[in-house]
Amino acid sequence: MSQINFIDVSKFYAGKPAVDKLNLEIKSGEFVSLLGPSGCGKTTSLRMLAGFLEPDAGDIQLAGKSVLGLGAEVRPTAMVFQRYTLFPHMNIFHNVAFGLKLRKLEAQKIRDRVARILELVGLPDFEKRYPAQLSGGQQQRIALARALVVEPQVLLLDEPLSSLDARLRVNLREEIKAIQRQLGITTVFVTHDQEEALAVSDRIAVMNEGVLQQYAAPDELYARPATLFAAQFIGSMNLISGRIAGGWLEAGAFRIPVPNLEAQSITLAVRPEDLEFAIAHQLALDNVSAKLEGVTELGHYRSLRVKTGQSNLTVFAARGATPEAASDARLWLRRALVYAGDKLLTELIAEPHGKIEVI
Amino acid sequence: MKLTWFLEHPALRRAVMLSFVLAFGAFLIMPLITLLLWAFADRWFFPNLVPQVWGFKWWGWILENTDITKAAKWSFMIAPTVTLLSAVICLPAAYAFARFEFPFKRFLYVALLASNAFPKLGLYIAIAALFFQFRLIGTFWGVVLVQLINTLVTMTWIPAAGFSSVPRELEEAARDLGASPLRVFFAVTLPIAMPGVIVAMILVFLGSLDEAQATLLIGAPNIITMPVQMYTLVGNYPEPVGAIFSILLTIPSLVLLVLARKFLVSGYLAAGFK
Numbered sequence: 001m002s003q004i005n006f007i008d009v010s011k012f013y014a015g016k017p018a019v020d021k022l023n024l025e026i027k028s029g030e031f032v033s034l035l036g037p038s039g040c041g042k043t044t045s046l047r048m049l050a051g052f053l054e055p056d057a058g059d060i061q062l063a064g065k066s067v068l069g070l071g072a073e074v075r076p077t078a079m080v081f082q083r084y085t086l087f088p089h090m091n092i093f094h095n096v097a098f099g100l101k102l103r104k105l106e107a108q109k110i111r112d113r114v115a116r117i118l119e120l121v122g123l124p125d126f127e128k129r130y131p132a133q134l135s136g137g138q139q140q141r142i143a144l145a146r147a148l149v150v151e152p153q154v155l156l157l158d159e160p161l162s163s164l165d166a167r168l169r170v171n172l173r174e175e176i177k178a179i180q181r182q183l184g185i186t187t188v189f190v191t192h193d194q195e196e197a198l199a200v201s202d203r204i205a206v207m208n209e210g211v212l213q214q215y216a217a218p219d220e221l222y223a224r225p226a227t228l229f230a231a232q233f234i235g236s237m238n239l240i241s242g243r244i245a246g247g248w249l250e251a252g253a254f255r256i257p258v259p260n261l262e263a264q265s266i267t268l269a270v271r272p273e274d275l276e277f278a279i280a281h282q283l284a285l286d287n288v289s290a291k292l293e294g295v296t297e298l299g300h301y302r303s304l305r306v307k308t309g310q311s312n313l314t315v316f317a318a319r320g321a322t323p324e325a326a327s328d329a330r331l332w333l334r335r336a337l338v339y340a341g342d343k344l345l346t347e348l349i350a351e352p353h354g355k356i357e358v359i
Numbered sequence: 360m361k362l363t364w365f366l367e368h369p370a371l372r373r374a375v376m377l378s379f380v381l382a383f384g385a386f387l388i389m390p391l392i393t394l395l396l397w398a399f400a401d402r403w404f405f406p407n408l409v410p411q412v413w414g415f416k417w418w419g420w421i422l423e424n425t426d427i428t429k430a431a432k433w434s435f436m437i438a439p440t441v442t443l444l445s446a447v448i449c450l451p452a453a454y455a456f457a458r459f460e461f462p463f464k465r466f467l468y469v470a471l472l473a474s475n476a477f478p479k480l481g482l483y484i485a486i487a488a489l490f491f492q493f494r495l496i497g498t499f500w501g502v503v504l505v506q507l508i509n510t511l512v513t514m515t516w517i518p519a520a521g522f523s524s525v526p527r528e529l530e531e532a533a534r535d536l537g538a539s540p541l542r543v544f545f546a547v548t549l550p551i552a553m554p555g556v557i558v559a560m561i562l563v564f565l566g567s568l569d570e571a572q573a574t575l576l577i578g579a580p581n582i583i584t585m586p587v588q589m590y591t592l593v594g595n596y597p598e599p600v601g602a603i604f605s606i607l608l609t610i611p612s613l614v615l616l617v618l619a620r621k622f623l624v625s626g627y628l629a630a631g632f633k
Contacts, residue, residue, distance in 0.1 A: 088551065089550045098533065098536055103537065
């Protein structure tokens with residue numbers, strides 16, 4: 001078993017918290033992403049787990065035992081770095097065999113395990129080549145092989161894909177996920193790319209300014225971001241500030257009955273795909289008037305810039321389903337989230353043809 | 360017509376370039392040719408462009424001269440000793456300058472130049488006075504010590520640049536896989552920084568072979584190295600002796616440069632960091 005626990009972990013740089021009282025539990029065999037913008041503390045957290053940094057407060061446990069005070073060389077973790085991953089003066093065989101030689105395995109066993117792991121990452125017969133002769137994607141696969149060959153309990157990935165081009169990044173992340181599933185190895189993946197995190201993770205920990213914002217499965221995270229930061233960071237989100245008063249929520253052009261909510265200032269958050277934009281007669285009665293300001297073609301869907309009242313909203317629409325600059329177009333809201341301050345207050349789902357009031 | 364009209368004709372432009380290259384080549388090579396001519400001249404008087412009588416007379420004289428063979432022996436004992444000692448002392452310092460933060464780091468880094476800031480001869484005389492009290496005058500270790508002072512800058516600055524160009528990620532990757540800090544240094548950092556270290560060692564070795572002032576002051580009368588011997592030979596014997604001796608002194612440099620060529624031109628470093 002290799003469950004990981006961060007318990008009240010803090011790390012300070014020049015008096016400022018880089019990681020602030022982080023509590024995180026990663027189950028054995030789980031693929032967890034630490035997601036956030038640069039400087040959010042995700043890499044610091046990973047490096048504390050790897051043993052390159054010591055926390056200033058709190059405890060990090062692996063399989064129930066504290067790993068504090070153990071150097072990176074004795075922790076049962078193996079890391080794949082973002083850049084400069086392979087030893088340039090060693091060929092691929094010696095790169096991959098590096099950790100095995102330190103463990104004093106017999107030469108024949110080393111050869112077998114290196115061959116097997118190169119097979120796994122899809123680069124057999126690369127033993128004799130040097131890192132400079134490999135492409136960026138191949139180098140990262142070898143780095144993955146070099147980490148996995150020592151059979152670590154935990155695999156740490158520090159933005160290993162960020163220096164690769166887009167198509168390769170997608171392919172390689174699928175491969176990493178497949179290998180992870182095959183080996184059942186506990187994996188912590190640091191990334192600033194929310195799409196990448198959503199695609200590969202069992203759970204995602206969203207961080208901002210050292211503080212854990214939300215720790216949830218990708219679908220839950222996308223459907224109900226717990227904080228305003230997570231709402232903005234994951235996917236795209238329309239934010240309209242407004243207020244609740246007398247059982248009504250008013251935000252921009254939208255007016256929604258909310259009989260059970262207290263009066264307060266709120267932010268209404270709406271996913272672009274939860275808005276429908278159409279000519280009036282195609283829609284139900286409850287909608288708001290809107291004006292199309294621009295269209296961006298994005299392949300299998302279109303992104304519309306729509307103005308309603310004072311707010312500019314983004315709406316995703318299927319190809320060909322857009323009314324071209326219709327003056328009497330309407331906007332219909334299917335689903336929205338309400339944030340009070342920074343925290344999620346409630347979720348609003350429109351019943352068919354209901355709930356949303358026209359001003 | 361423009362002043363540079365000749366540059367517009369390809370043939371003329373090539374001719375101009377060629378003559379520049381030839382002039383530069385001549386500037387480099389002419390002194391060496393003179394040296395070679397003198398080395399094989401038994402007799403060479405003024406109006407002639409080449410010696411009147413060729414021969415190996417002075418080669419035999421030099422190779423049989425016991426003073427000179429003794430000087431060569433001292434030179435080739437002192438230079439490797441200085442190089443190795445300097446490496447042992449300076450490489451850890453170079454690594455520290457490259458990797459660690461400590462108080463007065465910048466100051467200490469620049470302070471290595473201190474011995475170059477004073478007139479050398481004055482410094483050596485002061486050192487000689489000090490060494491006299493410690494009975495180091497005229498001893499092997501006295502010469503080694505005084506030569507070490509000159510090597511500090513070279514042996515620290517060049518390898519420090521080499522060490523700091525090694526990405527930390529590589530050292531961390533090695534540690535992460537289970538290597539102790541010492542192992543990381545010898546398996547990863549040192550091999551990657553090796554070109555810089557080799558260059559520093561060559562410069563120090565050649566510098567020691569060429570050092571005359573300090574060696575003369577501290578080493579005399581017992582320790583006479585080749586450059587010190589050179590003063591005597593050039594002053595007291597005909598020109599061919601100095602010429603032959605210069606050629607002999609060039610051989611180690613040439614051999615070292617050929618051996619180190621692989622390191623000096625190696626491109627694998629930059630290419631590996633994609």
